[in-house]
Amino acid sequence: MNPNLYNSGLKLLHAMSRHADVIMQVYLSGSLDESSTTPQVIDNLKKLGILWRPEPEAELRLKSAVRNLLENSLQDERSRQIDANIGSALNGLKTLADHYKEALHHGRFAESQGHLNDLREHVYSLTESMSNSVRILFSRIHNEFGYVASIDAKIRENELAQSQVSTMLQQIELFQFDVLAETAGSNRELRLLLVVTLQQSFSRATQELSLVQARLLELLGRFREYRGRTRLLKGFLLHQEQHPDFQPADYSALSAVPMLFNQASGIIKPAAADVYNVAHETDLQQLVARIKALHRNDKPQTQRSSGKVSLDNPAGEAVVENKLKQAVESYFCDIIDSGQTVTALQYWQQQQLECDAEVWIYRVLDGYQSLPDEEKQYFELATHGHADPVYSGNYVVEDVELGLK
Amino acid sequence: MMNEQGRALEQLLSGAFICQTSDETLWRVLKNNDYAEKIEQQLNVLNRTLTSCADGEVFYAAYQHLGDDERKVLGTQFQETAAGLLPMVEWLLLVQQAVGNDMPLTQGQAIRLPELQTQIEDTPAFKEQLQKIARYRLFNSLSTEVDGQLKQLFKKLTDMGYLIRPNPEKQIYLATGKVDYLFDVLKFIDETEALSLSQQAEQAAMQESLL
Numbered sequence: 153m154n155p156n157l158y159n160s161g162l163k164l165l166h167a168m169s170r171h172a173d174v175i176m177q178v179y180l181s182g183s184l185d186e187s188s189t190t191p192q193v194i195d196n197l198k199k200l201g202i203l204w205r206p207e208p209e210a211e212l213r214l215k216s217a218v219r220n221l222l223e224n225s226l227q228d229e230r231s232r233q234i235d236a237n238i239g240s241a242l243n244g245l246k247t248l249a250d251h252y253k254e255a256l257h258h259g260r261f262a263e264s265q266g267h268l269n270d271l272r273e274h275v276y277s278l279t280e281s282m283s284n285s286v287r288i289l290f291s292r293i294h295n296e297f298g299y300v301a302s303i304d305a306k307i308r309e310n311e312l313a314q315s316q317v318s319t320m321l322q323q324i325e326l327f328q329f330d331v332l333a334e335t336a337g338s339n340r341e342l343r344l345l346l347v348v349t350l351q352q353s354f355s356r357a358t359q360e361l362s363l364v365q366a367r368l369l370e371l372l373g374r375f376r377e378y379r380g381r382t383r384l385l386k387g388f389l390l391h392q393e394q395h396p397d398f399q400p401a402d403y404s405a406l407s408a409v410p411m412l413f414n415q416a417s418g419i420i421k422p423a424a425a426d427v428y429n430v431a432h433e434t435d436l437q438q439l440v441a442r443i444k445a446l447h448r449n450d451k452p453q454t455q456r457s458s459g460k461v462s463l464d465n466p467a468g469e470a471v472v473e474n475k476l477k478q479a480v481e482s483y484f485c486d487i488i489d490s491g492q493t494v495t496a497l498q499y500w501q502q503q504q505l506e507c508d509a510e511v512w513i514y515r516v517l518d519g520y521q522s523l524p525d526e527e528k529q530y531f532e533l534a535t536h537g538h539a540d541p542v543y544s545g546n547y548v549v550e551d552v553e554l555g556l557k
Numbered sequence: 558m559m560n561e562q563g564r565a566l567e568q569l570l571s572g573a574f575i576c577q578t579s580d581e582t583l584w585r586v587l588k589n590n591d592y593a594e595k596i597e598q599q600l601n602v603l604n605r606t607l608t609s610c611a612d613g614e615v616f617y618a619a620y621q622h623l624g625d626d627e628r629k630v631l632g633t634q635f636q637e638t639a640a641g642l643l644p645m646v647e648w649l650l651l652v653q654q655a656v657g658n659d660m661p662l663t664q665g666q667a668i669r670l671p672e673l674q675t676q677i678e679d680t681p682a683f684k685e686q687l688q689k690i691a692r693y694r695l696f697n698s699l700s701t702e703v704d705g706q707l708k709q710l711f712k713k714l715t716d717m718g719y720l721i722r723p724n725p726e727k728q729i730y731l732a733t734g735k736v737d738y739l740f741d742v743l744k745f746i747d748e749t750e751a752l753s754l755s756q757q758a759e760q761a762a763m764q765e766s767l768l
Contacts, residue, residue, distance in 0.1 A: 302659045380755060381661040382653065384743050387754025388646050390761055400639055400746045404631035412738075412745055413638070414619035416605045417630050418572030 167200050168218075175202065175214065179222050183211035224284060238323040241278045242332075248274060249335050249342055256339075268341060275345045279353035285320060286360045289313055293367050303379050310372045317365050324361070327354050476512075479505055480519035483554070484531070493555030495536065516552055532557050561586045566599055569607065569618040574718055576615045576734025578665045587616045610741045614664065615734030638742060644693035645719075645739055648710065651677075651686050661740075662732045668720070670711060670728035678703050 168175060171193060178184045184203060186194060194212065197203040203212045214222075248271040255264035292313060297306040329351060336342035392398060403413045425436060483499050496516040500509060507515075520533050534553040540546035565583045568575055577584045586592045587607070597607045600618055604627075608619040620627045652668060653661050655676040662668075677683040684703060691698035691706035698709035711730060714720045719739075720730040747754045 301657070378660050378663075381663075381740055382659070383755040383758040384740065384747065385646050385650050385653075385661065386761070387747075387752070387756070387758035388642070388743060389650065390757050391752055391754060392643055400750060402632065402635055403745075403749070404628065404635040409623060409628075409631060410745065411608050411619055412610060412741055413635055414608070414623075414631060415634055416570075416572065416618040416620050416627075417634075418570065419603065420567055420570040 164200050164202075167196060168202065171197060171202075175218065175222075178203065178212070178214050179219065183213050186212065238278065238282070239326045241274065241281075242326055245271065245274055245278070245346065246331075246335055249346065252342070253337070253339065271342075272345060275349055279349060282320075282324075282353055282357045285316075286357055286364065289317065289364045290360070293364065293371065296371060303375055303382065307372065307375045307379070310368055310375060314365070314368050314372070317361055317368065320361055321358075324354065324358060476507060476515050477519075479503065479512075480515050483516065484519065487531070487554055487556060491556055493553050495551045495553040497551045513549070513552055516554065520554065530557055531555070562592055562596060565592075566596055569596070569600065569616070570603065570605070572618070574615055574617045574733065574735045574738065576611075576664055576737075578731050579718075579721055579733045584616070611664070611734055611737035615738055617738075641695045642739075642743070642746075644690055644695045646743070647686065647690050648714075649736075649739075651683060651690065655680070655683050662736050664732055664734045664737050666732045668730045668732070670707065670730065674703060674707055677707070 171189075174184070174189055174193065174197070177188070184194070194203065198205075198212070201215055202218050204215055205212055248267055252264050252267040252271060255261075255267055292309070297309040300306055300309055327350065329347065332346045332350065333343070336346045403410055426432065427436060483494075483496070486499065487494060496513050497509060500512050505512060517533075520528070520531065523531070532555050534555075535547075535549045536551040536553060537547055537549040540548055561582055565575065565586050568580070568583060573579075575583050575587060587596070587609075593607060600607055601621060604621050605618040606621040607616060609616050620631070623631070649662055652673065653659065655673055656668070657676070660666075677687055687703060687706055687710075688701075690696065691700070691710060696710050696713050698706045700706050700709060711720065715722060715730070718733060718735045721733055722730050743754075746752070
């Protein structure tokens with residue numbers, strides 16, 4: 153190992169990590185703002201070959217090797233560079249293989265190992281650059297050239313990618329496996345590298361490139377469709393501006409109406425509920441349960457509205473309440489006096505009470521329940537009514553009968 | 558429960574457009590030739606036939622035989638379509654410009670109403686454009702605010718079937734296949750009347766770039 157090479161490599165990498173922010177800034181903005189950092193740093197970076205000045209008056213830029221390193225490692229979608237120089241790489245491989253064979257032939261094993269390592273390095277970098285190029289193409293397709301805004305720019309990008317794919321394919325055609333196999337001869341190591349490894353990456357690359365090509369064509373078709381549609385819209389507007397009274401002919405009056413203008417009108421309306429369908433019973437019941445019960449007063453509107461609640465005389469309400477209470481009391485007293493059982497409705501009829509019959513029954517029940525226990529035991533309350541015809545367990549009270557025990 | 562075939566039939570008979578965005582299950586049913594044939598037979602009983610547009614991606618029911626009554630329906634329908642063309646075209650262009658991705662609206666594309674609204678509110682030219690569109694009889698908005706105009710527009714477009722709102726709690730709308738149908742109509746008119754609309758637009762764009 154060459155210690156000088158090792159040390160200068162370390163120095164370069166250290167410098168890169170020390171000035172990482174400067175490098176990333178240049179990578180993102182394209183050129184260096186020289187006022188943002190000190191001249192020493194710039195000089196240092198220039199000396200190490202990280203930054204360079206393409207022309208005397210131009211701004212400082214990143215060397216393409218550094219830029220490529222970043223683009224590849226960051227999988228940056230802006231990267232459009234595709235290394236398609238497979239032909240010269242293949243020639244390099246052949247030369248190295250010849251070196252290796254010659255060294256082996258002369259029994260210089262240490263030298264031959266060095267050549268083999270070099271060869272390996274070159275084969276792997278070739279396969280890597282091929283898969284990288286395909287990956288770059290894919291990543292650009294993947295977000296449909298999202299890094300440019302307009303459809304026209306997308307179409308241009310697409311055309312660039314297509315030309316790159318065809319260059320790649322042309323370059324890949326330079327793989328001549330019979331020549332490579334001949335170069336490798338019967339050497340096991342060489343065969344492994346030159347035939348097996350390269351062939352695998354070759355077949356993978358061709359397969360993926362054909363996929364890329366198909367996707368690119370599909371995308372191009374779609375972009376053209378979009379462009380066509382936009383033009384259609386804009387053209388229609390222009391036409392309307394120039395010919396404001398433009399009216400398309402009535403195509404529906406043609407003898408053969410184009411299918412586009414033949415749209416049948418809707419004929420289906422919502423269906424009605426079937427109450428006899430057992431399967432729908434629970435659903436319908438839930439619907440019924442949600443209906444609010446309305447207790448309508450059957451007196452006409454004029455009478456109802458005349459019974460206004462006025463807050464001026466809150467005692468008025470209390471008078472009605474008291475009257476009912478007194479009526480209940482006198483009903484109880486009447487039973488005590490006569491000693492006979494009288495139903496609530498009979499009493500209601502006898503006394504011609506003004507209130508509603510149902511209200512009256514409730515008041516009687518209420519009166520009975522609110523009696524103190526020792527008084528309650530003198531009375532007995534019986535309810536008259538019938539069981540609900542539909543819902544078992546429900547009992548409808550029609551009248552109550554009160555008597556002394 | 559009704560099966561897919563029944564649902565497809567119901568949708569078609571109620572005059573709906575079926576596309577992948579509006580109802581993917583039904584769309585798949587209609588894409589399947591066996592089912593489509595059965596549905597076609599059932600539609601034929603009611604003098605209707607299964608039709609598709611936008612390269613077979615959007616389905617609807619058309620009349621099988623045209624009598625006087627059917628022609629009358631189609632005539633009014635055509636008048637409506639023709640009257641709605643200009644407002645729809647202007648609206649499509651407005652959305653395309655305001656969203657800023659230079660892509661015309663197609664089936665399945667989403668429009669985020671709040672984003673669109675901020676874009677339009679921030680750009681006076683879009684605001685003017687919207688005001689003009691909202692006042693067309695098709696949309697008939699009386700509002701003077703961007704908010705009200707957009708709401709009315711989107712409500713109308715949803716009612717007409719150009720947009721759907723998959724989640725009623727979110728202000729995200731999806732364009733349906735009916736938008737593609739509209740483009741088909743435009744293309745048809747362009748070709749039949751020999752308007753060469755695309756060339757007109759291209760020439761105008763070239764003149765603009767020359768100026």
